[in-house]
Amino acid sequence: MTDAAALAPAATARAAPPRVPVLDVAGLSVQFRTRSGTVHALDEVSLQVHRGECLGVVGESGSGKSVTAYAVMRLLDPAARITAGRITFGGMDILAASEREMADLRGRELSMIFQNPRAALNPIRQVGMQIADVLVRHGGVTRAEAPARAAALLAEVGIPDPVRRAKAYPFELSGGMCQRVGIALALACRPALLIADEPTTGLDVTTQAVIMDLVLGLARARGMATVLITHDLGLASEYCDRTAVMHAGHVVEAAPAADLFAAPRHPYTAKLIAATPQPGRALSDLAAIPGGLPDLRRGDLPACRFLDRCERAEPGCAVPPLPRHLSEDGRMVACRHPL
Amino acid sequence: MLAVMARRMAAALPTLAGVVVVTFLLARALPGDPAAYFAGPAATREAVEQIRAALGLDRPLHEQFLLYLRDLARGDLGVSITTGQPVLHDILARLPASAELTLLGLLFAATVGITLGVLAALKPNGWLDNACRVVATLGVCLPAFFTGLLLIYVFYYLLGWAPAPLGRLDAFSSPPPYVTGFFLVDSLLAGDAETFVSAAQQIALPAIALGIFAVAPIARITRGSMLAVMGSDFIRAARAHGLSRRKVVVAYALRNALLPVVTTLGMVFSFLLGANVLVEKVFAWPGIGSYAVEALLVSDYAPVQGFVMTMGFLYVLLNLAIDLLYRVIDPRVEVAA
Numbered sequence: 001m002t003d004a005a006a007l008a009p010a011a012t013a014r015a016a017p018p019r020v021p022v023l024d025v026a027g028l029s030v031q032f033r034t035r036s037g038t039v040h041a042l043d044e045v046s047l048q049v050h051r052g053e054c055l056g057v058v059g060e061s062g063s064g065k066s067v068t069a070y071a072v073m074r075l076l077d078p079a080a081r082i083t084a085g086r087i088t089f090g091g092m093d094i095l096a097a098s099e100r101e102m103a104d105l106r107g108r109e110l111s112m113i114f115q116n117p118r119a120a121l122n123p124i125r126q127v128g129m130q131i132a133d134v135l136v137r138h139g140g141v142t143r144a145e146a147p148a149r150a151a152a153l154l155a156e157v158g159i160p161d162p163v164r165r166a167k168a169y170p171f172e173l174s175g176g177m178c179q180r181v182g183i184a185l186a187l188a189c190r191p192a193l194l195i196a197d198e199p200t201t202g203l204d205v206t207t208q209a210v211i212m213d214l215v216l217g218l219a220r221a222r223g224m225a226t227v228l229i230t231h232d233l234g235l236a237s238e239y240c241d242r243t244a245v246m247h248a249g250h251v252v253e254a255a256p257a258a259d260l261f262a263a264p265r266h267p268y269t270a271k272l273i274a275a276t277p278q279p280g281r282a283l284s285d286l287a288a289i290p291g292g293l294p295d296l297r298r299g300d301l302p303a304c305r306f307l308d309r310c311e312r313a314e315p316g317c318a319v320p321p322l323p324r325h326l327s328e329d330g331r332m333v334a335c336r337h338p339l
Numbered sequence: 340m341l342a343v344m345a346r347r348m349a350a351a352l353p354t355l356a357g358v359v360v361v362t363f364l365l366a367r368a369l370p371g372d373p374a375a376y377f378a379g380p381a382a383t384r385e386a387v388e389q390i391r392a393a394l395g396l397d398r399p400l401h402e403q404f405l406l407y408l409r410d411l412a413r414g415d416l417g418v419s420i421t422t423g424q425p426v427l428h429d430i431l432a433r434l435p436a437s438a439e440l441t442l443l444g445l446l447f448a449a450t451v452g453i454t455l456g457v458l459a460a461l462k463p464n465g466w467l468d469n470a471c472r473v474v475a476t477l478g479v480c481l482p483a484f485f486t487g488l489l490l491i492y493v494f495y496y497l498l499g500w501a502p503a504p505l506g507r508l509d510a511f512s513s514p515p516p517y518v519t520g521f522f523l524v525d526s527l528l529a530g531d532a533e534t535f536v537s538a539a540q541q542i543a544l545p546a547i548a549l550g551i552f553a554v555a556p557i558a559r560i561t562r563g564s565m566l567a568v569m570g571s572d573f574i575r576a577a578r579a580h581g582l583s584r585r586k587v588v589v590a591y592a593l594r595n596a597l598l599p600v601v602t603t604l605g606m607v608f609s610f611l612l613g614a615n616v617l618v619e620k621v622f623a624w625p626g627i628g629s630y631a632v633e634a635l636l637v638s639d640y641a642p643v644q645g646f647v648m649t650m651g652f653l654y655v656l657l658n659l660a661i662d663l664l665y666r667v668i669d670p671r672v673e674v675a676a
């Protein structure tokens with residue numbers, strides 16, 4: 001990221017190849033050693049996010065979205081092993097960084113919003129204090145200045161009466177308010193990359209839209225790169241520039257969001273779209289996706305992990321390696337028989 | 340806060356009433372005849388009966404109970420046959436010794452237990468965790484008076500590091516001027532370093548003997564609670580915001596993990612009160628525990644009664660204190676109550 005690129009309007013920046021992505025995840029494989037066997041949670045996952053861009057990561061529950069996010073933050077469980085791959089953030093090798101370097105990066109350059117907003121807050125600390133902790137840690141703010149700055153941040157994420165709310169404990173706030181606090185925490189130090197892990201799951205529909213507009217509005221205004229993790233393809237196509245579809249630890253398809261929605265190439269993406277509510281179509285037309293994710297503890301996982309649920313599958317699909325076709329139009333599909 | 344305290348006090352009343360009834364019945368159920376003891380071995384039958392009447396022991400039980408309640412209301416816990424003093428006077432004079440010992444034992448147990456628990460949780464199954472498990476098991480197996488004897492044997496008899504286990508001060512020191520009744524505190528207030536050192540040397544072994552078996556439950560609860568908290572979402576979030584490890588462990592994790600530990604402290608303290616009796620005997624500690632044991636051995640039941648009642652009150656008070664402490668740490672309690 002040069003200064004020139006930073007100053008250029010988004011459109012020109014997007015047109016000028018080759019651009020260096022803010023975040024580059026390349027061939028990342030993660031396993032968990034558990035008592036009941038090794039979970040092959042991620043297998044050669046690759047993702048790129050550029051400055052000012054929003055990348056949607058979509059997939060049903062258990063497909064490895066959170067694990068990917070935690071790997072980027074270097075916050076994986078102790079049981080996790082990264083067996084292959086590289087993660088580069090702003091030119092820095094995340095997997096080689098020291099714990100101290102990571103702690104300096106987290107919350108300052110690299111931030112995250114969590115799925116369950118209330119559980120992600122310290123239950124016995126005032127929310128203003130929690131924001132103050134982050135500001136004091138990274139923002140060059142003294143303890144004395146912190147409360148005023150925290151209240152200003154709460155106002156920025158649309159919390160009314162911020163000075164009083166800063167003294168509230170999480171249990172005194174609604175889920176939507178807690179998520180606004182989560183956003184304030186994540187954006188307190190103006191990070192270059194924001195990972196939002198299902199930020200609206202568990203909130204009611206109106207609040208969902210408000211929170212999404214807030215997050216992406218702030219992200220766009222600040223030219224941040226954003227990774228929006230969701231199981232809702234509709235949400236991703238509405239808010240994101242590019243979308244990557246994950247299934248059982250694989251990225252099965254990645255494309256500009258509109259193209260992906262208009263013309264899916266992976267059979268799983270097609271099924272996801274058929275299962276997504278859309279304007280102008282009856283809810284009764286929604287098709288459930290047959291079958292479930294394969295058991296990721298299996299030692300003999302087929303090359304394509306969607307095979308058992310796929311109508312286009314043939315014996316060859318099980319044979320490694322899993323092909324990953326890249327096309328001219330910036331799309332990727334991991335399938336032997338794409339649509 | 341005051342309203343909460345008042346409500347808590349009111350809730351403690353039935354417990355206190357229970358303590359009053361139990362102490363009354365307990366004293367009557369104890370073996371031995373106090374009238375006979377009081378009259379002495381050479382007394383005649385008539386003399387014993389006279390004394391029995393004087394003590395009110397010839398009346399029906401319910402009348403005795405009413406008399407007992409009347410005396411209690413006047414702050415009269417009876418007279419110790421052994422010391423010839425009012426029991427209330429004896430107990431108040433000896434209570435600071437017991438309280439100082441028990442609180443110090445609790446402080447020792449809490450400090451060591453919480454530290455071990457946290458360290459064990461930060462590296463589960465590390466060497467410290469395993470060492471902790473062994474110490475914890477040993478601490479639970481050995482009764483406090485045995486630990487006391489063992490400590491005396493090693494540190495006084497073998498090594499000569501500790502003074503003779505003969506009370507609160509060595510023979511050359513005199514008690515500091517009375518302020519709190521705690522020698523450690525009063526000697527500091529008086530600026531008397533020599534007395535402080537003497538008091539500290541005397542109290543170290545009995546406090547450790549008393550505290551050591553409470554280390555295990557505290558360490559265990561702390562470890563489990565700390566492990567659970569360290570695995571929770573908000574700790575991952577705190578780390579995701581880049582907070583330093585120290586901040587995450589102490590300000591975020593430990594404070595949350597302490598909540599169940601504080602609750603346990605109440606239970607642990609009641610264990611300590613019980614163990615206190617024998618530890619005081621072993622170390623010739625002039626507290627209410629040894630007072631009660633000596634009285635019990637000669638069927639002098641008024642001091643025993645007074646002792647049990649004091650314990651009951653202490654227990655209720657302590658639970659009140661723990662309740663308040665819990666409220667200070669956890670803002671959510673106010674709403675739940």
Ligand SMILES: Nc1ncnc2c1ncn2[C@@H]1O[C@H](COP(=O)(O)OP(=O)(O)O)[C@@H](O)[C@H]1O
Nearest residue numbers: 032039041060061062063064065066067077296
């Ligand atoms: N700590 C862990 N231990 C074992 N398996 C895990 C752990 N965390 C995640 N997994 C496994 O990794 C897979 C992906 O999980 P996750 O990334 O949470 O899915 P999601 O896409 O719903 O966020 C799941 O099969 C899950 O069981």
Ligand SMILES: [Mg+2]
Nearest residue numbers: 065066115197
């Ligand atoms: Mg998830």
